Amino acid sequence: MSSSKVSNKHYFAWLKHPRHYLFFKIFIWFWLTITGTVAALIFLSNITAINAVSTEPLRGPMKKNLIYTAKSIERSATKHKRTLADVLSHPRLSKRKILFLGAAQPEDALSNKEIPAEIDLNLLSFSQNLAPQVIFTEKYQAFGPVNISVPEGQFYLYEIDINHQPPLLMRFKLMPNWMKVLVAIFASLILSFIFSRNLIAPINSLKKAAIKLSSGDLSARVAIPASRKDELGVLGRDFNSMANQLEQLISAQKRLLADISHELRSPLTRLKMATGLAQMQANEASQSYLLRIEKEANQLDKMIADVLQVSRLEAQSQTLSLQKQSLKDIVEHVLNDAQFEAKQNTKTLTFSGNADVMLSCDESLIASALENLLRNAIKYAHSNISFNVHYNNQIYIEICDDGPGVPNEQLSKLCEPFFRQSDARDRVSGGTGLGLAIAKNAIIAHGGSLALSNKEKGGLCANITLPLIKE
Amino acid sequence: MKLLMIDDDTGLCELLTEYLAAQGFDVQSVHDGEQGLKLALSNDYALILLDVMLPTLDGFEVLKQLRQTKLTPVIMLTAKGEDFDRIFGLELGADDYIPKPFNHRELLARVKAITRRIEHINSLNVATPSKMNINGITVNLAAREAAINEHTLTLTGTEYEVLVLLIKNAGEVVSKEQISEEVLGRRLASFDRSIDMHVSNIRKKIAEHIHGERIKTMRGTGYVFIQGE
Numbered sequence: 077m078s079s080s081k082v083s084n085k086h087y088f089a090w091l092k093h094p095r096h097y098l099f100f101k102i103f104i105w106f107w108l109t110i111t112g113t114v115a116a117l118i119f120l121s122n123i124t125a126i127n128a129v130s131t132e133p134l135r136g137p138m139k140k141n142l143i144y145t146a147k148s149i150e151r152s153a154t155k156h157k158r159t160l161a162d163v164l165s166h167p168r169l170s171k172r173k174i175l176f177l178g179a180a181q182p183e184d185a186l187s188n189k190e191i192p193a194e195i196d197l198n199l200l201s202f203s204q205n206l207a208p209q210v211i212f213t214e215k216y217q218a219f220g221p222v223n224i225s226v227p228e229g230q231f232y233l234y235e236i237d238i239n240h241q242p243p244l245l246m247r248f249k250l251m252p253n254w255m256k257v258l259v260a261i262f263a264s265l266i267l268s269f270i271f272s273r274n275l276i277a278p279i280n281s282l283k284k285a286a287i288k289l290s291s292g293d294l295s296a297r298v299a300i301p302a303s304r305k306d307e308l309g310v311l312g313r314d315f316n317s318m319a320n321q322l323e324q325l326i327s328a329q330k331r332l333l334a335d336i337s338h339e340l341r342s343p344l345t346r347l348k349m350a351t352g353l354a355q356m357q358a359n360e361a362s363q364s365y366l367l368r369i370e371k372e373a374n375q376l377d378k379m380i381a382d383v384l385q386v387s388r389l390e391a392q393s394q395t396l397s398l399q400k401q402s403l404k405d406i407v408e409h410v411l412n413d414a415q416f417e418a419k420q421n422t423k424t425l426t427f428s429g430n431a432d433v434m435l436s437c438d439e440s441l442i443a444s445a446l447e448n449l450l451r452n453a454i455k456y457a458h459s460n461i462s463f464n465v466h467y468n469n470q471i472y473i474e475i476c477d478d479g480p481g482v483p484n485e486q487l488s489k490l491c492e493p494f495f496r497q498s499d500a501r502d503r504v505s506g507g508t509g510l511g512l513a514i515a516k517n518a519i520i521a522h523g524g525s526l527a528l529s530n531k532e533k534g535g536l537c538a539n540i541t542l543p544l545i546k547e
Numbered sequence: 548m549k550l551l552m553i554d555d556d557t558g559l560c561e562l563l564t565e566y567l568a569a570q571g572f573d574v575q576s577v578h579d580g581e582q583g584l585k586l587a588l589s590n591d592y593a594l595i596l597l598d599v600m601l602p603t604l605d606g607f608e609v610l611k612q613l614r615q616t617k618l619t620p621v622i623m624l625t626a627k628g629e630d631f632d633r634i635f636g637l638e639l640g641a642d643d644y645i646p647k648p649f650n651h652r653e654l655l656a657r658v659k660a661i662t663r664r665i666e667h668i669n670s671l672n673v674a675t676p677s678k679m680n681i682n683g684i685t686v687n688l689a690a691r692e693a694a695i696n697e698h699t700l701t702l703t704g705t706e707y708e709v710l711v712l713l714i715k716n717a718g719e720v721v722s723k724e725q726i727s728e729e730v731l732g733r734r735l736a737s738f739d740r741s742i743d744m745h746v747s748n749i750r751k752k753i754a755e756h757i758h759g760e761r762i763k764t765m766r767g768t769g770y771v772f773i774q775g776e
Binding site: 342 | 559565
């Protein structure tokens with residue numbers, strides 16, 4: 077429950093502090109650069125082109141056709157002595173597209189059809205002295221001019237095409253400015269996003285792998301495709317080979333510890349046996365020394381067993397003999413011994429809650445975990461130890477003492493093998509220094525968790541969760 | 548009393564031979580599985596101490612092959628913490644186990660518990676009826692045999708003792724602690740499944756010849772032999 081909250085928080089963290097994320101820095105800079113460049117280009121091009129008009133020389137049949145039309149108008153105006161207005165209203169011409177006859181004076185201009193109000197033909201006046209062109213404007217396209225000399229004067233023939241869509245490039249050029257900017261923004265946005273993602277994705281993968289590795293998951297690797305040959309690809313592969321090396325070293329070290337412990341057993345068995353033989357023959361004076369030897373051999377035996385247990389649990393090679401078991405049985409059993417131990421130390425152990433629930437577990441492992449935690453609590457408690465068990469969707473076990481607690485920065489180290497609070501490694505406190513490591517690993521092996529914390533009023537609390545049997 | 552020790556640790560064998568000799572046992576030791584099995588099959592030992600890790604033939608294999616023909620009591624020497632070894636050994640018909648490195652007193656106690664039983668039973672035979680027949684199972688105390696409809700059950704010494712204890716108290720719950728103390732000669736350690744393993748072996752062997760449950764588990768307390776319909 078709480079873990080999902082944390083991950084949600086983490087997931088949206090970038091919204092709160094985008095400046096903490098390299099992705100946004102790179103993204104924003106690229107985006108600004110691209111949009112800035114595009115904006116500057118648009119601005120400059122707008123200064124040079126005052127009106128949204130562009131021209132291209134007219135070529136091919138279109139030109140010939142236009143010249144032919146001009147000639148026929150000229151001919152019918154001069155030969156048949158008709159006014160230009162008459163010529164233009166002739167059905168043969170009036171059926172055509174708009175024909176426009178520009179004149180030196182705009183008011184003398186003529187056309188064969190009514191020209192829509194939004195069409196500003198005055199724009200064409202600049203072209204009167206040019207060779208025939210295609211003239212693109214926002215609303216229409218004009219072909220011309222072709223000179224016509226009639227008795228009425230000098231005219232310039234244009235054919236106007238209102239519906240014609242200008243070619244793609246022209247369309248871009250003639251787009252309204254806000255749209256140009258919008259397009260530029262979107263295009264650059266997408267490009268920058270892809271670019272930064274491409275750059276950041278391997279870094280993120282690297283970050284995740286590093287976090288996993290540092291939290292103890294030695295199998296964590298970066299997922300970087302072998303085809304990636306840039307610096308990030310090389311970095312990722314270097315990281316992976318480093319992780320490999322680390323994994324090998326640590327597993328070799330753990331195996332060494334387990335192997336040594338295992339090999340120590342044979343001589344230890346012989347030592348115990350020899351001690352037994354010596355005890356049968358020794359006189360009164362040396363008996364106490366032999367007892368001491370036996371005691372130390374037993375301590376050594378216990379340590380070896382604990383080291384082996386921890387390393388087996390850590391390597392997950394322990395075969396758990398899982399059995400459906402009532403937690404109550406285990407708790408009662410553990411509690412009996414612990415009560416006795418607490419009484420001997422003149423401390424009070426109080427049990428509360430309800431342990432009447434079934435779980436699937438290796439009872440000896442769970443019992444040894446609880447025993448270790450209780451023994452620890454009894455050892456460090458001032459006078460009271462509380463032991464609480466309750467359950468809803470999982471089992472919660474809390475073991476608290478009222479002792480001095482542990483400095484917060486050492487809490488995480490408590491479960492490491494052979495960790496002792498005082499550097500003097502006071503053996504007086506007894507135990508092998510592996511109790512908490514065994515407890516933690518045993519609980520993790522059952523899919524549970526163990527967290528240690530300090531109480532506000534002083535004292536250490538161990539909080540265990542264990543999964544219930546899935547029905 | 549003749550014991551056989553099969554362990555590849557020669558140093559330990561020497562020490563143990565000397566130690567047990569002082570307690571009145573005659574210990575013969577071999578250091579590999581094949582030789583051990585050969586000796587175990589050709590001689591009648593009062594008890595075999597069998598290590599798990601052995602050259603040529605491991606301890607489980609020796610036990611498996613031995614049990615096909617002989618019911619000589621066997622104590623397995625297992626590595627401490629190897630729960631699997633312990634349970635597997637008992638399943639194969641070992642009478643008891645002792646984790647290495649062991650305490651010499653503990654070893655002696657277990658050896659004595661198993662060897663003493665034979666003498667104890669022999670002396671007891673005079674006083675108790677030599678045959679009992681309850682719910683289809685016949686026990687011949689003189690011959691140390693249990694049978695169902697003339698079929699003799701191949702029980703190990705420990706299994707036989709557990710069955711007899713349950714039959715003598717038929718209809719009553721016998722606790723695991725009581726079984727452990729009377730049969731294995733030791734207190735039941737916490738979370739020790741040895742008795743459960745022995746009872747499970749007996750059940751399997753009974754089920755081969757007869758229908759229906761004979762030994763019932765009483766959760767948290769012990770076992771009860773069902774007296775009859």
